[in-house]
Every structure is written in C-alpha cells, then in structure tokens.
Amino acid sequence: MQAKINWIDNLRGIACLMVVMIHTTSGYITNAQSVTPLNWDIANILNSASRVSVPLFFMISGYLFFGERSARPRHFLRIGLCLFFYSLLAFLYITFFTSINSELSLKYLLQKPVFYHLWFFFAIIVIYLLSPLIQVKSVSAKMLLALTIVIGIVANPNTVSVKTGGVEWLPINLYINGDTFYYVLYGLLGRAIGMMETQRKSLNWLCAAVFIIAVFAISRGTLHELRWRGSFADTWYLYCGPLVFICALSLLTLVKNTLNDRVLPGLGLISRHSLGIYGFHALIIHALRTRGVELKSWPLLDIVWIFTATLAASLLLSMLLQRLDTRRFVS
Numbered sequence: 001m002q003a004k005i006n007w008i009d010n011l012r013g014i015a016c017l018m019v020v021m022i023h024t025t026s027g028y029i030t031n032a033q034s035v036t037p038l039n040w041d042i043a044n045i046l047n048s049a050s051r052v053s054v055p056l057f058f059m060i061s062g063y064l065f066f067g068e069r070s071a072r073p074r075h076f077l078r079i080g081l082c083l084f085f086y087s088l089l090a091f092l093y094i095t096f097f098t099s100i101n102s103e104l105s106l107k108y109l110l111q112k113p114v115f116y117h118l119w120f121f122f123a124i125i126v127i128y129l130l131s132p133l134i135q136v137k138s139v140s141a142k143m144l145l146a147l148t149i150v151i152g153i154v155a156n157p158n159t160v161s162v163k164t165g166g167v168e169w170l171p172i173n174l175y176i177n178g179d180t181f182y183y184v185l186y187g188l189l190g191r192a193i194g195m196m197e198t199q200r201k202s203l204n205w206l207c208a209a210v211f212i213i214a215v216f217a218i219s220r221g222t223l224h225e226l227r228w229r230g231s232f233a234d235t236w237y238l239y240c241g242p243l244v245f246i247c248a249l250s251l252l253t254l255v256k257n258t259l260n261d262r263v264l265p266g267l268g269l270i271s272r273h274s275l276g277i278y279g280f281h282a283l284i285i286h287a288l289r290t291r292g293v294e295l296k297s298w299p300l301l302d303i304v305w306i307f308t309a310t311l312a313a314s315l316l317l318s319m320l321l322q323r324l325d326t327r328r329f330v331s
Contacts, residue, residue, distance in 0.1 A: 010259040011252065012060055013267030016274040017311070018053035020281050021046055023117070024307040027289060028299060029222075030232045039299040041223065046303070047237070048218040054120065054239045055186045055248035061127045062187025063194040066136045071128035078329055079128060083121040085330040086279040090115035093283050098290065117282040126180055127187050136191040144192060151176070151185065152245040159242050160221075160235065182240035186248065193252055204257050211250040214243045269315070276318025276331045277311070284310045 028035050028043040035043070065071050091114050094100040105114045113119045139147075153159060155174040162170040221236035221243075236243060263271070270277065288294055288306055295302035321331040 006263050007256045007260040008060055008063065009263045009271040010267045011056060011255045012274050013264075013270035014251075014255065015053045015056040015060070016270050016277055018050035018056075019117075019278060020285075020307060020311055020314070021050040022053060023282055023285050024303055024310065025050075028303070032226055032232060034296075035299045041219070042300060043303060044222055045215070045219045048222065049215045051218065051237055051239065051244045052247045052251050055244060056252060057120070058124070058127065058183050058186035059190025059193075059248060059252055061124060062136075062184075062190035065127060065131035066134045066187055066191040067195075068135065070131035070134075075128055076125075079121060079125060081329045082275065082279070083118065086118055086121070087114040089279070090118065090283060093287075097287065115282055117278070120278070123180070123183055126184065130184060134188070136188055136195070138195055139192050141196065144189075144196070147189075148246070148249060150174075152249075153242040156240070156242045156245065158238050158240050179240050182245070189249060190252065193249065194256065198253055198257055200257075204254055207250040207254040207257075211247055211254065214247045214250065218243045218247075270311075273315055273318035273322070273331075276321050277314040279330075280314040280317045281310050284313050 025043040025047045028040060029047055032040045065075075087109070091102060091105055094105065094115070095102040113122065151174075154170065155172045155176055157171055157173075157176055159171040161168055218236045218241075222233075225233040225235050235241075238244060259267075285306060288309060293309075295305055318331055322328070325331040
C-alpha cells in the first residue's frame with residue numbers, strides 16, 4: 001500500500017503545481033492583445049499542459065474512495081469546514097481589499113463559490129457522497145481503452161463537432177450531459193488504473209508521447225480559436241474535453257509507473273500542503289495582479305515571478321495554518 005501512496009503523493013504535488021500555473025497564466029491567455037504572439041503562445045502551452053490538474057484531483061479522490069474504503073463522516077466534516085473557512089477568507093478579502101460586490105457573493109453562496117477557485121470544494125462533495133455506493137472492479141486494458149474512446153472522445157459532448165455533407169458525425173449522442181458525469185468518471189478511472197498492472201517501459205514511453213501530443217493539440221486548437229474568433233475561447237481547455245481527458249489518463253499512468261518508489265522531497269512538501277496552497281493561491285495571485293506587484297513589461301519573467309511568489313506565499317501560509325490547525329480540518 002505504501003508504494004501506491006507514494007505515487008499518489010507525487011501526483012497530488014504535480015497537480016497542485018499545475019493549478020497554480022493555470023491561474024498564473026490565465027491573465028495572459030484571456031488578454032492576448034496585451035502580449036506578443038510568442039509570449040501568449042508560451043503561456044498557452046504552459047496552461048494547456050496544466051489543464052489535467054483538476055481531473056487528476058478527481059482521479060486521486062476516486063482512487064482513495066472508490067474501492068474498499070469510502071468517505072467517512074470525518075471526510076464530509078473536513079470538506080464542509082474547508083468550504084466554510086476558505087469561503088470566509090475569500091469573503092473578507094473581497095470585502096476589505098477589492099471592489100467586488102460582497103453582497104452578491106453572500107446572496108448566491110449556494111449557487112456559486114465566493115471566489116472562483118472554490119468551486120472544486122462543491123464538486124468533490126459528489127465524489128464523497130457516491131463513494132459508499134461504488135467499488136470499482138478490475139478491468140482489462142482493452143475495456144479501459146474502449147471506454148476511453150467511446151465516452152472520452154466519440155460520445156463526449158465537449159468534442160468539437162465534425163460535420164460532412166450536412167451530417168454530424170461527432171460527437172455521437174449518448175445523452176451524456178453535465179460536467180459532473182465526467183468528474184465521477186475521472187474518479188472511477190483513477191481507481192481502475194490504480195488497480196491495474198501497468199509497469200511496462202513501453203507503456204511509459206507511449207503515455208509520455210500521448211501526453212505531449214495531446215498538450216500540443218490543445219494549444220494549437222486554442223490558438224486556432226483565437227485567430228478565428230478574434231478573442232479567447234476555452235473550447236479546448238475544458239476539464240471534461242476529450243484531449244484533457246486523454247492527458248489525464250496518460251499522466252496518471254506515467255506517474256504511477258515512474259514515481260512509485262518514493263515520495264520526492266519537493267513534491268512531498270507540496271502534496272502535504274496542497275489543500276492550503278489551493279485555498280490561498282487564487283487570492284494571492286489576485287492581490288499581486290491588482291496591486292501591480294508584477295512584471296508586465298516582461299511577460300515570461302512575470303509568469304515565473306507570479307508563480308514562484310504565489311507558491312512560496314501559499315506554502316508559508318499553509319505551514320502557519322497547520323501549526324494552528326493541529327487536527328488538519330482545513331489544512
């Protein structure tokens with residue numbers, strides 16, 4: 001079991017870093033006119049490579065809770081306290097340090113998160129609620145591949161429409177609706193792949209190649225949308241989109257196979273503080289951006305600066321919080 005925990009910890013650390021990278025680069029992605037095409041494209045590639053972060057968190061939760069073990073009352077208590085604590089923190093921040101309408105945040109508290117990144121706490125509750133009902137069985141690689149092709153690509157409602165002669169060939173309508181279906185599916189696949197025997201060097205090379213190709217396709221598709229529309233569109237960035245789906249399966253398998261011997265020191269530290277980093281990082285990025293503590297004249301240096309400063313500050317705050325929160329309710 002310890003070996004499995006090792007790759008889970010490493011994967012959680014990677015996913016956490018990717019989340020920070022997404023929000024670090026998003027300002028450039030959505031405002032292409034503010035940077036040169038080269039700088040925008042570098043930010044686009046970094047963001048494209050990081051889109052798997054959220055699917056990976058669902059897959060990790062599925063691996064942990066869609067087997068013999070399911071979510072217990074203490075898990076629900078913890079996620080509820082996390083949602084309350086970080087929502088309160090975000091509410092205080094926007095009330096005293098921003099011009100965002102805090103009254104609307106309270107009015108729609110149960111419909112949308114107080115701050116954009118907190119949506120994940122709502123979504124992960126579904127995984128916890130379903131966990132007592134689900135115990136994933138072992139599946140063959142062929143069955144997993146078929147599922148990936150059909151549900152992940154061919155019948156994925158987020159697949160870009162393919163039409164010829166007035167006939168729409170893709171996506172096929174299997175009446176799959178809503179992102180939550182795919183969040184649960186990520187959890188199921190996280191458990192299924194985690195249980196599979198995947199230790200083959202050739203598979204590692206294949207997963208690495210598939211991940212790189214899919215990231216490249218996401219970035220090129222997003223660039224095409226920008227040129228076609230004249231503005232950014234997240235068509236290829238969607239967490240439940242087919243290419244992000246493929247990236248998530250590939251990267252999870254690759255990490256499981258190659259980072260399974262021990263927890264890497266840096267990733268282990270990030271993993272232990274991933275909850276705190278997630279809760280704090282968006283507020284820190286917003287504060288740095290809105291107060292001009294950035295290097296807008298040098299976009300690439302700015303990305304490095306914002307990412308590093310945000311990660312360091314979030315990690316420090318998480319460490320301080322853990323000193324106070326000895327029972328790890330919100331840290």
